[in-house]
């Protein structure tokens with residue numbers, strides 16, 4: 001479609017004047033938001049639509065309903081984000097052409113930078129979440145299916161339809177440093193991106209609720225979500241250890257009662273992590289309905305160790321013998337392997353070499369130091385009782 005320059009600019013000015021008037025912009029700036037456009041609209045509060053020269057065509061396209069779209073085929077709309085009002089104009093004459101003069105955003109000059117920062121933030125929020133932990137495929141699938149997958153709309157609808165329970169308890173066990181907390185971090189990133197609720201309960205805020213004057217309702221509140229969401233109990237050993245090995249504390253009883261008494265709104269997943277081996281966990285806690293699935297995070301197999309090494313910087317990988325590194329790290333946790341990488345980097349700063357042998361020696365030495373210090377701090381009198389640190 002051919003338009004003369006002066007009619008194109010006049011059309012643009014007409015549109016800009018209109019939204020400037022309606023949005024009460026001062027010294028308006030027009031811009032095209034590119035990849036920021038969708039996150040910007042998605043994060044903003046949608047205001048009223050504006051008719052352009054008597055024209056307002058709404059768009060019912062269901063694919064566009066999920067937010068981030070003005071719902072207009074032809075027209076303009078006001079928005080607000082972080083206290084900044086702006087407008088989106090859609091007046092393309094030809095949908096096969098990118099006509100920034102007729103489809104653009106406008107905002108007051110003085111708020112332009114602020115809006116840009118908000119858009120940047122909005123874009124970051126929809127970018128891919130944190131890195132997932134490296135896990136055997138089946139375990140990764142299980143983790144997903146029982147957390148994010150469980151809360152997906154289709155699954156919740158199915159549960160409602162057939163009368164199932166829209167609640168899932170997932171227990172992550174295993175010795176320290178193999179990705180339990182990392183898995184939680186990854187799941188809550190995924191929740192955040194979906195705008196679902198998530199809450200992290202620490203022994204600290206649990207105790208705080210316990211001490212309040214209406215402990216029962218404080219705890220119930222702590223354990224509930226208003227929309228669908230995930231509640232994390234990271235390292236909540238106090239609440240779940242076996243009552244036959246460790247004397248029963250009132251805490252455990254209160255904890256379990258509160259957990260059972262929650263009213264479920266849309267759907268909730270409880271994720272518990274502990275270094276405590278499964279066999280030391282209270283049977284009452286493990287029963288279905290409280291814990292529906294337990295996933296064990298063990299130190300990595302050679303294949304998983306190789307996968308971790310493949311995440312290391314290309315320069316490090318080029319500087320060491322990968323097969324040897326896999327062999328040398330048998331029995332290491334993921335976290336211990338990451339510590340080896342830190343040592344390599346430290347050493348490289350001094351010697352300009354990737355000195356694998358040195359890192360291994362240094363690692364062993366540091367460990368030994370630590371063990372000696374722990375032993376002397378405890379006066380060599382570690383009690384026989386099995387600890388909950390998973391290295392019994």
Ligand SMILES: Nc1ncnc2c1ncn2[C@@H]1O[C@H](COP(=O)(O)OP(=O)(O)O)[C@@H](O)[C@H]1O
Nearest residue numbers: 133134135176177178179180181182334335338
């Ligand atoms: N499965 C894994 N995949 C990749 N990195 C891991 C994994 N497990 C642990 N790590 C590394 O070790 C660190 C500590 O692990 P973390 O998840 O806190 O262990 P824990 O099981 O004790 O909660 C992580 O931040 C990450 O750098």
Ligand SMILES: [Mg+2]
Nearest residue numbers: 180181235273
């Ligand atoms: Mg942890």
